[in-house]
Amino acid sequence: MSFVFDQARRIDVQLDRLHWNKYAIQFSPVPSSASDSTPSDDDLVDNPPDSIRVGELQAAIKQLSIGSSRSFLPTAETILSALRHATILDDQSSTQDYGQTKKTHPLEHDLEWLLVSKAVAQTHGLIISLLLEQTLPLGWDIWYWDEVLSSPYYVGWYFVQTSPLRIWQWSKSIYVDARRRLHSSEGIESADHAEAVSISRSWSKFYGLIKDSIRDRSLADAQAKFLSPLMLYRSEVRSKQKGLRRLREMSACGLGVLVDEGMNLDFDDGNLRRGKSDKDEWKTIVSRSVSLMETVLRNLTILDLGIQDFEDTVFTSVEDDTELSQLNCTDDDSNHSLALMANRLQLVLQVHLPNHAASSRHMVQEYGRPSRMVRYWLPATALLLSSSTLLRIAVNRKAQIMTWVRDLGTTTMDFWYNWVVEPIRKLIGTIRHDKDSEIAIMSRESLEGDRASLERMVVDFAWDNHSIASGAPLDEVEIEKVRAKVREGDLTPVLTAYEKDLRRPFTGTIRGNLIRALLIQVQKTKVDVEVAVGGIDALLKSQELVFG
Numbered sequence: 173m174s175f176v177f178d179q180a181r182r183i184d185v186q187l188d189r190l191h192w193n194k195y196a197i198q199f200s201p202v203p204s205s206a207s208d209s210t211p212s213d214d215d216l217v218d219n220p221p222d223s224i225r226v227g228e229l230q231a232a233i234k235q236l237s238i239g240s241s242r243s244f245l246p247t248a249e250t251i252l253s254a255l256r257h258a259t260i261l262d263d264q265s266s267t268q269d270y271g272q273t274k275k276t277h278p279l280e281h282d283l284e285w286l287l288v289s290k291a292v293a294q295t296h297g298l299i300i301s302l303l304l305e306q307t308l309p310l311g312w313d314i315w316y317w318d319e320v321l322s323s324p325y326y327v328g329w330y331f332v333q334t335s336p337l338r339i340w341q342w343s344k345s346i347y348v349d350a351r352r353r354l355h356s357s358e359g360i361e362s363a364d365h366a367e368a369v370s371i372s373r374s375w376s377k378f379y380g381l382i383k384d385s386i387r388d389r390s391l392a393d394a395q396a397k398f399l400s401p402l403m404l405y406r407s408e409v410r411s412k413q414k415g416l417r418r419l420r421e422m423s424a425c426g427l428g429v430l431v432d433e434g435m436n437l438d439f440d441d442g443n444l445r446r447g448k449s450d451k452d453e454w455k456t457i458v459s460r461s462v463s464l465m466e467t468v469l470r471n472l473t474i475l476d477l478g479i480q481d482f483e484d485t486v487f488t489s490v491e492d493d494t495e496l497s498q499l500n501c502t503d504d505d506s507n508h509s510l511a512l513m514a515n516r517l518q519l520v521l522q523v524h525l526p527n528h529a530a531s532s533r534h535m536v537q538e539y540g541r542p543s544r545m546v547r548y549w550l551p552a553t554a555l556l557l558s559s560s561t562l563l564r565i566a567v568n569r570k571a572q573i574m575t576w577v578r579d580l581g582t583t584t585m586d587f588w589y590n591w592v593v594e595p596i597r598k599l600i601g602t603i604r605h606d607k608d609s610e611i612a613i614m615s616r617e618s619l620e621g622d623r624a625s626l627e628r629m630v631v632d633f634a635w636d637n638h639s640i641a642s643g644a645p646l647d648e649v650e651i652e653k654v655r656a657k658v659r660e661g662d663l664t665p666v667l668t669a670y671e672k673d674l675r676r677p678f679t680g681t682i683r684g685n686l687i688r689a690l691l692i693q694v695q696k697t698k699v700d701v702e703v704a705v706g707g708i709d710a711l712l713k714s715q716e717l718v719f720g
Contacts, residue, residue, distance in 0.1 A: 466524055
C-alpha cells in the first residue's frame with residue numbers, strides 16, 4: 173500500500189536526519205550546554221570505535237532502510253534477523269546484567285539506537301499495513317449481511333445453507349454432554365460394580381443419557397420457541413453484522429491512534445540545536461511508540477470496549493507503563509534502556525502481532541459470511557446428484573450441442589472480425605489517407621465527365637446557332653471563351669436561344685432549338701447537383717476521425 177510505504181519512508185528519512193544532525197553540529201560553534209552530550213574530537217581520536225562492530229551496525233541499518241529501489245516493507249523475520257545479526261537481541265536471562273556489563277563507544281551506541289529506531293519504524297508500518305488489510309475486506313462481509321437482511325427469502329436461504337452445520341454442532345454438543353454425564357455417573361459407582369456392568373447395559377444407559385441431554389436442551393431452548401425461526405435467524409444475522417461493524421470501528425480507531433501518535437518525529441533543525449533534552453526527545457518518542465503498538469495490539473480485538481474506552485485504555489496504559497519510565501535515555505542506563513526496548517520490540521513481533529492476526533481471523537470467521545462450502549453445498553449436491561442425467565442428455569443431443577458450439581464459434585469470429593478488426597483497419601486507412609478508405613457518395617470521375625459533356629453540348633450549340641445566324645463558324649478564341657463561361661456556370665448562348673424559342677413554343681419545338689436547349693439545361697442541373705454532392709462528400713471526409 174502506497175500510503176503505508178510513504179509513511180514508513182518519511183519516518184526513515186526523519187531518523188537519518190536526526191542521527192546525522194547530531195554529528196554535523198559537533199564540529200560547528202554551539203553553546204556549551206549543547207556540546208556536552210556529544211563526543212568531543214579528542215574522545216573520537218583517543219578511543220576509536222570498533223570497525224567490525226560499526227560495519228555490522230551499518231549493514232543492519234542499510235538492510236532496514238527504505239531506499240529508492242525498494243517498494244515494500246521488510247517482514248517481521250527480516251527485522252528480527254537484522255537485530256540478531258547486529259547482536260542487539262541477546263539470549264541473556266537478565267537485561268540488567270547486559271546493560272551494566274556492555275560498554276560501547278558513543279558512535280556505536282548511536283548506531284545501535286538508529287538501528288533499533290528503524291526497526292521500530294518498520295514494525296510500525298507493518299502493523300498499520302496489517303490493520304488496513306484486515307479492515308478493508310470487512311466491508312464486503314457487512315454488505316453481505318445487508319443483502320441477507322434485505323429479504324425474508326434470503327434469510328430462509330441462509331437457514332438452508334447453515335442447517336447441516338447447525339445439525340452437526342447440535343449433535344456434537346448432545347454427544348459431549350452425554351459422555352460427560354456417563355463419566356460422572358461411572359465415577360460415583362464402585363470399580364467392582366463397574367466391571368460387572370455388561371456392554372449392552374452401558375449402551376442403554378448411554379442412550380438414556382442422550383435422551384436426557386436432548387430433553388434438557390429442549391427445555392433450555394423453550395424460550396426461543398416463542399419466536400419464529402425467521403426472527404431467530406434474522407437476529408443472528410444482525411448480531412454477526414454488529415460484531416463486524418464493531419471490529420471495523422476498533423480497527424479504524426487503532427489505525428488512527430498509530431498514525432497520529434506513533435513515531436511522530438516532526439522536528440525542525442532549530443530545535444535539534446537547543447540542547448540535550450531536545451536532541452534525545454526522539455528516543456523517548458521511539459520508546460513510547462513501542463509501548464503504544466504493544467497496547468494497541470493487545471486491546472484491539474476486545475469488542476466489549478467502546479471507541480472512547482479503547483482510546484482511554486490505550487493512553488492510560490502507555491502513561492502508566494512502568495518499563496517506559498526506564499526507557500528514558502540517560503547517560504547511566506542508556507545501554508540497559510536500549511536492550512530493554514529491543515527485547516520489547518521482539519515481543520511485539522513474535523507474540524503480540526501473531527496473536528492479534530490469529531484473533532482477528534477467528535473473529536472474521538465467527539462474524540463474517542459463511543465459507544464457500546457452506547454457501548454452495550446445496551447447488552453442488554444437486555449438480556452431483558443430477559450429473560448422470562446431465563451426461564445422458566449431453567450424449568443424446570451430441571449433434572445439437574456440436575452445432576451450438578460451431579455456431580457460437582462462428583458468431584464469435586464474425587463479431588471479432590466485423591466489429592473489431594475491420595473498424596480498426598478502416599481507421600488506420602483513414603489516418604494513412606488511403607484512397608480505398610475514403611468516404612464518397614458518388615464516383616470520382618462522374619462530375620468531370622458530366623462537366624465535359626456539358627461543355628461539348630454548349631460549344632456545339634453555339635457553333636450551330638452562330639453558323640446559321642452569321643454564315644461563319646466560330647474561331648478557336650471564341651470557342652475557348654464559351655468553354656470558360658460554361659466552367660463558371662454561364663450558359664448565355666443556350667439561354668438566349670431558349671428565350672427566343674419561348675416566344676413561339678410550337679414553332680420553336682418543331683423548327684427551332686427549344687428541345688435542345690431544354691436538354692442542355694437538364695445537363696446543367698445534373699452538373700449543379702453533382703457539385704453540391706461533392707461539397708457534402710468533402711464535408712464527410714473532413715469528419716471521418718470525429719468520434720462521439
